[in-house]
Each structure stands twice: as C-alpha cells, then as structure tokens.
Amino acid sequence: xxxxxxxxxxxxxxxxxxxxxxxxxxxxxxxxxxxxxxxxxxxxxxxxxxxxxxxxxxxxxxxxxxxxxxxxxxxxxxxxxxxxxxxxxxxxxxxxxxxxxxxxxxxxxxxxxxxxxxxxxxxxxxxxxxxxxxxxxxxxxxxxxxxxxxxxxxxxxxxxxxxxxxxxxxxxxxxxxxxxxxxxxxxxxxxxxxxxxxxxxxxxxxxxxxxxxxxxxxxxxxxxxxxxxxxxxxxxxxxxx
Numbered sequence: 001x002x003x004x005x006x007x008x009x010x011x012x013x014x015x016x017x018x019x020x021x022x023x024x025x026x027x028x029x030x031x032x033x034x035x036x037x038x039x040x041x042x043x044x045x046x047x048x049x050x051x052x053x054x055x056x057x058x059x060x061x062x063x064x065x066x067x068x069x070x071x072x073x074x075x076x077x078x079x080x081x082x083x084x085x086x087x088x089x090x091x092x093x094x095x096x097x098x099x100x101x102x103x104x105x106x107x108x109x110x111x112x113x114x115x116x117x118x119x120x121x122x123x124x125x126x127x128x129x130x131x132x133x134x135x136x137x138x139x140x141x142x143x144x145x146x147x148x149x150x151x152x153x154x155x156x157x158x159x160x161x162x163x164x165x166x167x168x169x170x171x172x173x174x175x176x177x178x179x180x181x182x183x184x185x186x187x188x189x190x191x192x193x194x195x196x197x198x199x200x201x202x203x204x205x206x207x208x209x210x211x212x213x214x215x216x217x218x219x220x221x222x223x224x225x226x227x228x229x230x231x232x233x234x235x236x237x238x239x240x241x
Contacts, residue, residue, distance in 0.1 A: 036123035039116040040087040042069075044076040050128040051239060052082035052121045054114065056138030058161070059103065060095070063087045067135040067160055067220050067227065074228040079235060082127060084117050088138055100166065103137060107169050110141040111149065118152060131235065133158040136218065144169035147178040156182040156238055158231055161218050164196045173200055176208075183208040184234040186227055188216035209234065 041063045046052075053075050055068040063085040072083040089106035093099045114132070121127040132154050134142035139162040146157060148169070162185060164173035173196060176183065185200060187193035189212040197210055211230040216223040 036120045037116070038084075038120045038124070039113050041117070042072060042085040044072060044083045045125070046076065046080050046082045049081045050126070051079070051131075052084065052125070052127040052129075053131045053133055053158075053235070054117045054121070055083065055085040056088050056110070056114070056132070056134040056142050057085065058136030058138055059100075060090055062090070067224075068133075068138070070224040071133065071160075071228060071231060075231065075235070078228075078232050079239075081235075082121060082125060084121065086113050086117055088113065088141060100170070103140075104167070104170050107141060107144055111145045114142065114145045115149070115152070118154075129155040129239075131156045131158060131238075133160070133231070134162070135160045136163055139163065140170050140172045140175075143172040143175035143179060146181065147175040150178075150180070154181060156184070158184045158186070158234065160186045160227060160231075161188060161193050161220065162196060162200070163193070163218075164199065172196075173203065176200065176204055180207070182238060184231065185210040186230050187212055188218055188220065188223075189214045191217045193218055 055072050057063060057065050057068045068085045072085040075081065076083045089109045091099060091102055091106065118130055121130060130153070132142045132146065139159040142157065143159070143162070146152065146154060157179060159172070162172045164171050168174060183204070185197060185208050187197040187210065194212065200208060201210060213220065213223050213226050220227055
C-alpha cells in the first residue's frame with residue numbers, strides 16, 4: 001500500500017503554525033502557537049478558496065484508492081476547491097461479518113481524524129465551508145461523525161455507496177436520521193446499494209437528493225465519470241445559493 005501521507009505541491013504533514021492562543025501564566029501574558037496539523041491523507045490545495053471537500057475511503061482501502069481518488073482530483077480540477085482525502089482506520093483481515101463488526105471500535109479514531117481535517121482546513125487554510133464525502137465504510141464513519149457531532153459546522157454530506165445494516169454506529173441509515181444537512185446520495189442502481197437507498201428515501205425524505213448510477217456495482221469501476229458529474233453538479237448548486 002502506498003504511503004497515504006503525501007500531499008500536493010510539496011506540503012508535508014507538519015504544516016505552518018496557525019492561530020495564536022493567549023494564556024495567563026503568573027500574571028504574564030504568554031503567546032503560544034497552536035498548530036493545526038494536516039492529518040494523514042492526500043491533500044490538494046486551492047489557495048484563496050473558501051470551500052473544501054474531505055473524503056473518506058472504503059473498508060480496507062486507502063486515501064488514494066477507488067472512488068475517492070478520482071473524486072479528490074476531479075473536484076479540485078473542476079471547481080478549484082481544497083480536497084483532502086483522509087487515511088481512515090483500516091483493520092487487517094479477510095472480509096467477514098466479524099471484521100465488519102470490529103470496525104465499530106475504530107469509529108472514535110475516525111471521528112478524531114475527521115475533526116483534525118476540519119480544524120486543519122479552517123485554521124491553517126482559512127476554509128469557511130466544508131463538505132464531507134464518504135464511500136462505503138467511509139460513509140458509515142462520516143454519517144456517524146455527523147450524527148454525534150452536530151456542531152461540526154459542515155455544510156453538507158455526499159455519500160457514495162452508502163451501506164446500512166448492522167448495529168450503531170455502523171448503520172449509516174440510522175445515523176442519517178440525526179443528520180440535518182443537505183445530503184447527496186449516489187448509489188449503484190444494479191447492486192445492494194439500491195436496496196439501502198430505497199430505505200433512505202422512505203425515512204429521510206426531502207433532505208436527501210438521490211442519484212442512481214445505472215449499470216454500476218459497489219466499486220463503481222468504469223463509472224467514475226458519472227459519479228464525478230453528479231458530485232460536481234450538486235456542489236455547484238449548493239455553492240450558488
């Protein structure tokens with residue numbers, strides 16, 4: 001697996017120091033630099049842009065893998081906004097029900113990485129509006145984060161291949177019931193994704209905009225351009241408001 005820590009344009013994980021905090025120490029004001037460090041991932045900077053998209057990959061994958069890789073590059077290229085594809089927690093082992101359930105224990109770590117990304121973009125890059133995008137297990141993690149962090153200040157959520165089922169916090173459909181944000185729901189029309197999407201349509205209603213990808217399977221291979229077009233169209237409309 002490639003090291004996910006690299007960024008674009010020579011940026012390193014250790015970023016420049018951002019805000020300054022004033023502390024009182026024995027009656028003396030002391031200035032301490034508070035760093036907002038870039039978490040591990042693939043970052044494409046857009047100097048001056050007030051908008052960013054944070055992406056979270058699927059189970060067993062990495063920050064430059066299927067779905068998130070073409071999206072992080074395509075969004076940056078077409079819209080000129082920051083994109084940060086995070087390295088999310090990954091557990092070793094073959095795909096199984098036991099491994100799936102074990103991922104629930106990684107969610108606190110996932111929340112910390114998402115919050116670190118938000119802090120980095122706001123404090124170090126001056127970003128004002130942040131969208132979260134999750135694919136598969138990354139969608140489970142991001143929806144659970146939004147459900148438990150309602151004050152995160154996220155502008156909207158994009159899910160690609162959102163899968164439900166399982167107990168909390170793994171069940172993305174149940175998490176989305178507590179997410180009161182604009183939602184774009186992209187799903188493979190010819191795979192299990194469609195069944196989960198149908199359930200969301202019934203329980204979430206007007207807050208969710210759904211886009212089926214005909215002929216796609218859950219890995220979306222061969223349909224990357226269609227997914228990107230759907231994401232770009234939604235982001236353009238959100239930002240035009």
